[in-house]
Amino acid sequence: MTGMTASRTADGLAANGSRTEPGALRSARTWERARSIARSCAGQPLPSVPRALADALGHALAEPLLALTDLPPFATAAMDGWAVSGPGPWRLAGAGVLAGQEPLPLGRDTAVPIATGAPVPAGATAVLRHEHGAADTARGRLDDRSPAPVPESQDIRPRGQECRSGEPLLPAGTTVTERVLGLAAAAGYDRLTVHRRPSVELFVLGDELLTRVAPRAGRVRDALGPLLPPWLHACGAELIGRRLIADDLAALREAVLRSPADVVVTTGSTAAGPVDFLHDTLRAVNARLLVDSVAVRPGHPMLLAELPATADGRARRLAGVPGNPLAAVAGLVTLAEPLLSRLGGRHGAEPLRLTAGSALPGHPRDTRLLPVFTAGQEVSPLPFDGPAMLRGLALADGLAVLPPGGAPVDLLELPRR
Incomplete structure (x- = not known):
């Protein structure tokens, strides 16, 4: 409509629902707001499957x-010994009860050998531990040698001790x-x-990347190709592809258009350098940009976009993280993790709140994600925490989330197995 300018909502979308032009949304989101957008843009979790x-x-x-049954489903022996009925002494009867057998009822003042985990015979009042019994097989008699009389139900795990049938587990x-x-x-x-796990395709961007041997002639090893797939898997993703893509607009555009994944994750090309083609790609495919830069260090030039749906109407998203390794991890924690958790129907993990064991330096204006190690309930910073570094992260127990100026707020645990 001529003569009118569409206003922008807090999410950077046009108030009339039209698509936002990539590159037009440049005010950095706060770290908390970016994560909230990532969760909410997922909508409902993916469908359930058996x-x-x-x-x-x-x-x-x-x-x-x-629970489909009581647990245990029947009373069982907690120790090796004898199932006994009454206070004793007892008359020995039967060859014994083993796990997996169905025992005969036990008469008054009688005992039968029993193994741990075996069903307790009906009529048994307790289990006498092996070390507390004195069996005289010639006389068919069992005496109690325990320090005190055997209490009722000793060493019997009652039916339903853990749960009852139908109880929420x-x-x-x-x-x-x-x-x-x-x-x-x-x-x-x-x-x-x-819930179906969200499918993810990983595009590692850059002409400078090597997939083998040591760095040489101005080229560096691709660290993100090995690092990010298991991290994405720990976030609930089903990785369906990983590709190295050269710094080429046409190649990137084609890859994004053809990807069948629920979520495309790209590394690098999120800033405004001479070969940073991601914004141009999103514009070319008519994507809807939701987050374009986050006030977090490292990794502030990260983005989140809604891609055109697949031919069968399935929604797709793209999370673009920086190319520097630690910055890429920050992007994954900020945007990809909450998106994937929501799509996969997972509960959002509550952050740990711990105490700083030493000064944790923050950024003057932005949230900072700092590799730390823990000792008890205290956290301390690690060196080698630059955007391009991985040494600190490799030693870390987690990432401390520091508000502007420092002092820890939360600790996000690294997804390890």
């Missing part, structure tokens, strides 16, 4: 995990770890309903 237990690892539960949004798989199997599950 997965066999072996295939559910790393996904997020799409519905609460409810874990909420939706819980990441399926090895421990979750064990609990799900114990609770009776063969399959889990989980």
